[in-house]
Amino acid sequence: MNPNGRKILIVDDNLKFADIMVQILENQGFQVSMASNGNMGIEKVSSENPELVLLDLKLPDIPGEEVLKKIKEIKKDIGVIIVTGFGGEQTAVDMMRKGATDFLSKPVESETLLRAVQNTLKMRDAQREDEQRKGYSSLENFFPFLAHEIRNPLHAISGALAIIERKSDLNDKFLAQSVKIIQEEVKHLNEFVQECLNFVRPPTKSRLTEVEINEVISIAINIISHMFEGFIEKIKISTAFDPKLPKIYIDYQDIMRVLLNIIKNAFEAMEGGGECIIKTALKSNFNSDSIGIVFIDNGAGIKKENLKNLFQPFFTTKVRGNGLGLAICKRIIVERHHGKIHIESEENKGTTVTIELPIHQDIDTAGVR
Ligand code: ADP
Numbered sequence: 001m002n003p004n005g006r007k008i009l010i011v012d013d014n015l016k017f018a019d020i021m022v023q024i025l026e027n028q029g030f031q032v033s034m035a036s037n038g039n040m041g042i043e044k045v046s047s048e049n050p051e052l053v054l055l056d057l058k059l060p061d062i063p064g065e066e067v068l069k070k071i072k073e074i075k076k077d078i079g080v081i082i083v084t085g086f087g088g089e090q091t092a093v094d095m096m097r098k099g100a101t102d103f104l105s106k107p108v109e110s111e112t113l114l115r116a117v118q119n120t121l122k123m124r125d126a127q128r129e130d131e132q133r134k135g136y137s138s139l140e141n142f143f144p145f146l147a148h149e150i151r152n153p154l155h156a157i158s159g160a161l162a163i164i165e166r167k168s169d170l171n172d173k174f175l176a177q178s179v180k181i182i183q184e185e186v187k188h189l190n191e192f193v194q195e196c197l198n199f200v201r202p203p204t205k206s207r208l209t210e211v212e213i214n215e216v217i218s219i220a221i222n223i224i225s226h227m228f229e230g231f232i233e234k235i236k237i238s239t240a241f242d243p244k245l246p247k248i249y250i251d252y253q254d255i256m257r258v259l260l261n262i263i264k265n266a267f268e269a270m271e272g273g274g275e276c277i278i279k280t281a282l283k284s285n286f287n288s289d290s291i292g293i294v295f296i297d298n299g300a301g302i303k304k305e306n307l308k309n310l311f312q313p314f315f316t317t318k319v320r321g322n323g324l325g326l327a328i329c330k331r332i333i334v335e336r337h338h339g340k341i342h343i344e345s346e347e348n349k350g351t352t353v354t355i356e357l358p359i360h361q362d363i364d365t366a367g368v369r
């Protein structure tokens, strides 16, 4: 997240303390403004439109709770971090139920302050993205709605967890483990939400860039190898790249997602060990040329009766799978890049996934469904 120019308002009557916070935040590039009482704070939320407010609970004119309520009425999606003095924690927690995203106890260390500010802004960014995706049909409509409904409580959980982390003795092994489990599960859910949104992402023409596909595949292999660090020794991965491939125009992020999904599936199918080969070649069709990429693994393979379901959203045979990987691949390859994807497999022998990407993308229509 780039802090440059993002507006933060500090509402606090302790000017010395507020000044320190201003300096810490301005050093990072934030644009900071101050209000020394509640009414001025409310006024500045209207006139300056900040993204985030650091709100002191004890103000000379009106209580912090009232300020929170008023500024949320003015700007629903504003981030509010409560800053409390000694003994104000209970009220701060109550205020998190009313829309505050986090709370900090004075004195606040600069690192804690920055982390809280960044977390809150990140949540706001994600929420804003969800809002922008509204307006598509069926799944396209449902996923952003779902994302919003899941992300809101997830943010609250993350915020509350951050407080537990700061306040508790994480030398206690069981407590530390439990915190870690919650963090991982929150991450898992966040990723699921992100996958749902990737599936319905509105296409954008402007994202096409010229790439060497062999290079992109090498990067994907590297990323997956890191993800599977634990048992990568048992898996051999090799490549047979055609060195003479022409460059192609693709949406880099989309195609990277496809490569990661396919290689990840291959690795997951070879948990006991195995071999994966990735080949590229130029394919000349009668009316157009394309680049063929073939992924061959000798993992668990796929049951015959499942072959027809592979590209259905949510079809999965894995305990922790979400079944969106191949559905997204198909959407990206076929609908957004006018290519092809094909899977052959035999149970207990292995799987071959083939994709084809046309060399000449029609830039005007690529990506438009
Ligand atoms: P997920 O990986 O979350 O299950 P995917 O859409 O990526 O979802 O894959 C759907 C299903 O296709 C998997 O659950 C698995 O049964 C099957 N599959 C995909 N790729 C492979 C592979 N390389 N080897 C074996 N099965 C595979």
Ligand code: MG
Binding pocket: 261, 264, 265, 325, 326
């Ligand atoms: Mg998958």
